Amino acid sequence: MRFVSRQGLLAGLILLGMLSISPSQGSENPYTSAEECAKCHASIYQYWSESTHAKAVQGPLFPAVLGRALEISKDQAKTKKECVGCHSPTTLLTGDFELQQAVSRQGVSCDFCHTVKDVDLVHGWSPFVVDPGPIKRGPFAYTKPFKGHEAEYSALHRAKPLLCAGCHEFKNSNGFLVLSTYSEWKLSQYAGRGISCQDCHMALVPGSKVKEGLEQTASGARVVNLHRLVGGTSLGQLNRGVDLKFESVAVSGTSASVRIAVSNSGAGHRIPGGLPTKSLVLVVSAVDAAGAAGAPQERVYRRELRNSKGSTLKDLAEIFLNAQSEGEDTRLKPSETRTERFTVPLSQASRAVVARLEYRDASAAGTPPKISTITETRWELKNR
Numbered sequence: 001m002r003f004v005s006r007q008g009l010l011a012g013l014i015l016l017g018m019l020s021i022s023p024s025q026g027s028e029n030p031y032t033s034a035e036e037c038a039k040c041h042a043s044i045y046q047y048w049s050e051s052t053h054a055k056a057v058q059g060p061l062f063p064a065v066l067g068r069a070l071e072i073s074k075d076q077a078k079t080k081k082e083c084v085g086c087h088s089p090t091t092l093l094t095g096d097f098e099l100q101q102a103v104s105r106q107g108v109s110c111d112f113c114h115t116v117k118d119v120d121l122v123h124g125w126s127p128f129v130v131d132p133g134p135i136k137r138g139p140f141a142y143t144k145p146f147k148g149h150e151a152e153y154s155a156l157h158r159a160k161p162l163l164c165a166g167c168h169e170f171k172n173s174n175g176f177l178v179l180s181t182y183s184e185w186k187l188s189q190y191a192g193r194g195i196s197c198q199d200c201h202m203a204l205v206p207g208s209k210v211k212e213g214l215e216q217t218a219s220g221a222r223v224v225n226l227h228r229l230v231g232g233t234s235l236g237q238l239n240r241g242v243d244l245k246f247e248s249v250a251v252s253g254t255s256a257s258v259r260i261a262v263s264n265s266g267a268g269h270r271i272p273g274g275l276p277t278k279s280l281v282l283v284v285s286a287v288d289a290a291g292a293a294g295a296p297q298e299r300v301y302r303r304e305l306r307n308s309k310g311s312t313l314k315d316l317a318e319i320f321l322n323a324q325s326e327g328e329d330t331r332l333k334p335s336e337t338r339t340e341r342f343t344v345p346l347s348q349a350s351r352a353v354v355a356r357l358e359y360r361d362a363s364a365a366g367t368p369p370k371i372s373t374i375t376e377t378r379w380e381l382k383n384r
């Protein structure tokens with residue numbers, strides 16, 4: 001067992017000789033490549049390879065933001081370790097922060113997650129107790145050995161948010177909480193009800209757990225836990241999280257007083273989650289018979305972070321390194337419903353009021369934000 005923490009990095013690099021079934025890169029990498037796992041777990045591999053976890057150090061965004069972070073960092077070696085060590089956590093033990101080996105380029109990979117033994121958040125950044133080797137930890141308790149590797153039931157994997165919290169909660173060197181998904185979840189009613197990250201992000205989907213003929217779990221159900229782990233990059237997942245409804249529309253003369261309820265109905269943390277480069281925007285306008293919209297009005301839901309001078313940060317590299325305080329946080333809390341009021345100007349041609357929820361991702365500096373419409377709803381104006 002090895003404890004990998006900022007302080008314990010050197011100690012963690014001392015190999016204890018517990019090599020896994022078939023280390024992929026010579027003898028020195030104790031982790032097995034995802035392609036090895038794919039030989040028996042093809043459908044889980046397929047889902048995982050579509051995840052942002054699998055692409056966490058691949059281009060174009062991560063290398064660009066890492067490059068920028070190194071430019072502004074006062075301690076480049078530490079910054080590289082920190083960024084790469086979380087986005088490709090096998091490097092914490094192998095020290096391959098230059099991503100020379102194939103496993104390192106696989107980001108948050110199979111063998112990292114399934115050999116974690118414990119997570120102790122007291123240890124701050126990278127709080128994982130890692131134990132790469134023949135024992136793969138997961139949600140099942142087996143009574144007989146099987147072909148491939150040893151296995152061990154792990155409550156950490158089955159139902160606990162701690163495995164995720166090891167990365168989805170991050171304090172930078174200013175002691176400021178840049179990523180707070182886990183603590184937001186802890187404050188939500190989902191924590192009290194025992195509904196963990198896996199319940200919402202790793203639903204059971206069609207697929208086989210293992211190659212035909214090797215099945216051990218007798219249930220017969222051809223289902224696996226979804227390893228694509230979608231969030232804001234998936235319209236389906238965004239849709240499961242929010243709800244949008246007109247409460248009332250009162251027309252008087254040339255305008256309408258509009259009340260709209262926006263709810264975080266299905267996310268176990270604030271919406272939008274994650275980084276301040278993401279925002280949720282409610283856009284309201286009147287439309288005519290041809291669908292042409294009048295001047296749109298907006299409400300923006302977003303967390304604003306500032307540096308030591310109090311300037312609002314927009315650049316991801318600066319957000320990770322330099323954030324020191326929070327400005328406004330207008331995001332929707334878990335289970336919160338917020339009523340928004342608008343006065344919408346109407347013309348003779350106005351036929352309806354339309355409300356639309358957009359997800360805007362401004363993570364790629366120097367390019368316009370990527371905008372996707374999550375949902376839209378219409379209120380028809382009578383007698384017009």
Ligand code: HEC
Pocket residue numbers: 032033034036037038039040041110111114136137138139140141142146147148149151152153154209210214215216217
């Ligand atoms: C030679 C085939 C083979 C290979 C290669 C293989 N596995 Fe498995 N694995 C199995 C079998 C068989 C099971 C039991 C499947 C079942 O429950 O029906 C299993 C089960 C598991 C479980 C469930 C453990 C538990 O206790 O809940 C995990 C996790 C797992 N494998 C991870 C991996 C990872 C990670 C890799 C790559 C490093 C890998 N496996 C490579 C055959 C293989």
Ligand code: HEC
Pocket residue numbers: 034037038041044045046048049053108109110111113114138139156157158159163198199202209223224225226227
């Ligand atoms: C981010 C961490 C993470 C990564 C990466 C990951 N897994 Fe899993 N895996 C889990 C968790 C957590 C569960 C249990 C989910 C539950 O029971 O709710 C699981 C379940 C499993 C199971 C048991 C069958 C099932 O579907 O529940 C197998 C087998 C497995 N994973 C193999 C793999 C393989 C192979 C890869 C890479 C292709 C992989 N995992 C990548 C976290 C991960």
Ligand code: HEC
Pocket residue numbers: 052053055056057062086087089108163164165166167168197198201229230231232233234
């Ligand atoms: C070793 C670190 C690590 C662990 C452990 C981890 N994640 Fe992640 N996760 C990341 C990183 C890094 C990203 C961002 C990848 C990117 O976009 O480059 C991410 C992205 C995500 C996303 C966003 C997907 C999207 O569509 O935007 C979700 C959802 C997610 N993780 C859920 C989970 C859950 C649930 C668990 C626990 C079962 C977990 N993660 C465990 C590091 C981790």
Ligand code: HEC
Pocket residue numbers: 161164165168181182185190195196197198199200201230231232233237238240241242266267268269270271272273274278
């Ligand atoms: C009750 C269900 C639920 C629970 C519990 C839950 N999530 Fe989510 N999560 C969602 C939904 C719905 C979304 C999509 C809305 C959004 O992007 O904010 C999401 C989005 C995300 C995103 C992407 C944020 C973005 O905007 O790109 C990450 C990362 C994430 N979740 C991680 C986690 C982690 C880590 C946990 C556990 C500590 C967790 N989630 C618990 C439902 C849930």
Ligand code: HEC
Pocket residue numbers: 061062065066067069079082083084086087125126166167168169170179181231273274275316317320321363
């Ligand atoms: C403790 C783990 C951790 C550390 C350290 C970390 N990140 Fe991340 N990073 C994440 C997670 C988790 C996400 C996904 C956030 C979310 O959506 O909630 C992410 C998201 C990102 C994204 C993708 C934004 C997007 O969703 O499109 C980039 C790029 C990125 N990080 C770069 C960096 C750089 C550069 C550093 C070092 C300065 C760094 N990260 C340090 C965990 C980490």
